[in-house]
Amino acid sequence: MKVTIYRSSLDGSLRAPPSKSYTHRALFCSALAQGESTLHSPLICDDTRATSDALSKVGVATEWNTGAAGVSRSGELKKPSDVIFCGKSGTTLRFMMAICATTPYDAEISGDPSLLKRPVKDLALALGALGAYCTSNLGYPPVHVKGPIEGGTATIPGNVSSQYVSALLLAAPSADASVEVSIVGRLESKSYVQMTLDMQNRFGVRVDASDDLTEFHVRGQTYRPSEVEIEGDWSSAASLLAGAAVAGDKVSIQRLEQKSLQADRHLLDIFKHVKARVSQDSHSVTAEKSQIDAAEVDVSDCPDLFPVTCVLCASAHGISTIRGIQRLRIKESNRVQAMSDGLKQMGIKTEESEDSFTINGGKPCKAVIDPHRDHRIAMAFAVLGLGTEVTILDAECVGKSYPSFWSDLQSLGARVKAA
Numbered sequence: 001m002k003v004t005i006y007r008s009s010l011d012g013s014l015r016a017p018p019s020k021s022y023t024h025r026a027l028f029c030s031a032l033a034q035g036e037s038t039l040h041s042p043l044i045c046d047d048t049r050a051t052s053d054a055l056s057k058v059g060v061a062t063e064w065n066t067g068a069a070g071v072s073r074s075g076e077l078k079k080p081s082d083v084i085f086c087g088k089s090g091t092t093l094r095f096m097m098a099i100c101a102t103t104p105y106d107a108e109i110s111g112d113p114s115l116l117k118r119p120v121k122d123l124a125l126a127l128g129a130l131g132a133y134c135t136s137n138l139g140y141p142p143v144h145v146k147g148p149i150e151g152g153t154a155t156i157p158g159n160v161s162s163q164y165v166s167a168l169l170l171a172a173p174s175a176d177a178s179v180e181v182s183i184v185g186r187l188e189s190k191s192y193v194q195m196t197l198d199m200q201n202r203f204g205v206r207v208d209a210s211d212d213l214t215e216f217h218v219r220g221q222t223y224r225p226s227e228v229e230i231e232g233d234w235s236s237a238a239s240l241l242a243g244a245a246v247a248g249d250k251v252s253i254q255r256l257e258q259k260s261l262q263a264d265r266h267l268l269d270i271f272k273h274v275k276a277r278v279s280q281d282s283h284s285v286t287a288e289k290s291q292i293d294a295a296e297v298d299v300s301d302c303p304d305l306f307p308v309t310c311v312l313c314a315s316a317h318g319i320s321t322i323r324g325i326q327r328l329r330i331k332e333s334n335r336v337q338a339m340s341d342g343l344k345q346m347g348i349k350t351e352e353s354e355d356s357f358t359i360n361g362g363k364p365c366k367a368v369i370d371p372h373r374d375h376r377i378a379m380a381f382a383v384l385g386l387g388t389e390v391t392i393l394d395a396e397c398v399g400k401s402y403p404s405f406w407s408d409l410q411s412l413g414a415r416v417k418a419a
Contacts, residue, residue: 003395003406005385006415009289010243013252014408016232018043019262020401021192024091025199026228027051028099028170030071031060033203035225039069042230046400050087050111054096057084058103079105083142086111088373088400090118091163093141097123098167101132101147102174110142114333114373123164126154127171130179151177151220158187158214160327165216166196172218173205181216188300188327191263198261202226231257234264236402238308239379240412241267241287245276246315247386248289251412258282266302273297274312274320292316294361300324303335306357307380310339314348314384316361326355333372342369342381346388364388375400382406386414 023043028051030037042048044064052062052069059078063070077099084100084107086092093111097120100107110116121139128134131150136143149171156164165181172179187193190213197207204224208217232255244251256265258280268285271278273295277288294316299306306328313320328335336357340350346364350357366389371378375398381390382405395418398405410416 001396002391002393002419003382004389004391004417004419005382005409006389006417008386008413008415009248010240010251010386010412010414011249012412013254014411015254016234016237016256017402017404018230019233020045020047020235021091021195021262022199022230023048024051024095025166025196026230027055027062027071028095029199029203029223030225031055031058031073031099032170032174033223033225034073034075036070036072037225038227039071040227040229041067042069043233045403046087047089047092050089051092051095054084054086054092057082058099077103079103080107084109086115088112088114090115093118094120094123094161094163094167095170097127097134097143097145098171100145101127101130101134101149102171103147105146107145108142109145116141119160122157122160123167126156126164126168129154130175149175149179151175151179153180153182155182155184158183158185162187162189162192165193169193169196169200169207169216169218172207173221173223175220178220179218181218183214187213189263189303190301191261194261199228202228231255231260234260234262234267235304236405237285238264238267238305239383239405240408241278241285242308242311243383243386243409243414244287245271245278245290246292246311246383250286250288252284252286254284256283256285263302264305267305267308270297270305270309270312274316276312292361294318294320296321296323298323303328304376306335307339307376308383310343310357310359311380311383313359314343314346314361314364315387318361320359320361322357322359323355325357333374333377335374335377338372338374338377339380342367342377345369346384346390366390369393371397373397375402379405382409
């Protein structure tokens with residue numbers, strides 16, 4: 001499917017879709033608890049369905065209902081009867097590696113071609129250090145895992161993926177002995193690890209962590225079934241709010257918690273850097289048409305905001321620099337290359353170094369954009385289309401995180417045509 005966005009402005013209010021990151025974590029914590037848990041307002045998208053499908057292979061049932069999901073497990077996790085397929089979801093892949101490492105069964109974990117490019121070497125080594133057998137294809141999926149983990153000390157780099165750390169923390173309470181996890185270097189995307197700790201706490205598990213989140217101590221514990229409410233997703237809301245800032249008029253997004261642990265709450269800081277007009281109350285954020293200024297921005301702790309930040313900087317007058325981009329080359333696509341290619345097609349000059357991306361802002365022009373099957377790239381260029389005209393190829397890729405994106409964009413006043 002391709003979608004064309006014509007020159008238009010946004011005006012109105014809607015509820016943010018539920019958080020994908022929190023939905024994933026709630027599903028996995030539910031799977032580790034014997035009994036039945038209830039998730040209120042979970043996100044139903046390609047990635048979270050990939051998680052529920054993967055968990056079903058080890059005996060965890062998920063019933064998706066309107067506004068809720070029931071997750072149940074009776075007895076121990078089971079031996080998978082087939083390959084555990086994770087679709088395009090990196091979170092599903094890495095968390096399933098850890099879950100399978102808590103069982104005494106052989107498991108093969110794989111996914112779509114794009115997922116086979118996502119690194120897992122450091123996580124596989126860490127699980128091995130804790131007593132599991134874990135092999136990969138030269139550091140990439142498919143992965144073979146057999147547990148159980150016994151306990152001990154695992155060391156993990158902090159600058160590749162916070163999902164490695166979260167995966168280890170999810171599995172650690174199931175080990176026979178205590179687990180120590182040490183981070184080498186600075187832990188990037190700390191907020192995602194904090195979200196994992198938060199969700200574990202809601203399911204009765206406590207992890208002792210140093211203030212800087214570089215040392216973790218986990219004793220043996222049992223996850224308890226729980227009932228949790230999933231908050232709104234700052235990542236998904238970011239594109240709509242940016243659309244109001246660069247194309248007008250005024251958009252309010254509800255269910256964005258002021259005290260959220262989500263990394264993409266940094267959107268407010270980025271808006272301030274580029275002088276976008278934004279306001280917030282305890283449960284919502286409002287953005288208005290703004291004169292965007294060039295700025296220097298660091299996205300090392302909120303990498304999912306890189307495409308939206310590029311949109312803001314492309315709409316500014318002057319040269320902006322985005323730092324902390326190194327890990328963005330191993331996401332669903334090489335997001336640095338994807339944004340560079342698309343912006344150049346729209347007449348915006350860019351320059352790239354190992355860890356910075358420079359954008360010479362101006363007036364984007366009409367273009368046809370290949371988002372490289374990456375949901376966040378598609379949504380970002382849709383926002384730029386509001387000021388000109390953009391056709392997005394493979395537009396259905398937004399289903400990975402925000403299935404209703406095109407209809408929500410249209411409900412706010414965007415001129416959208418699907419073909």
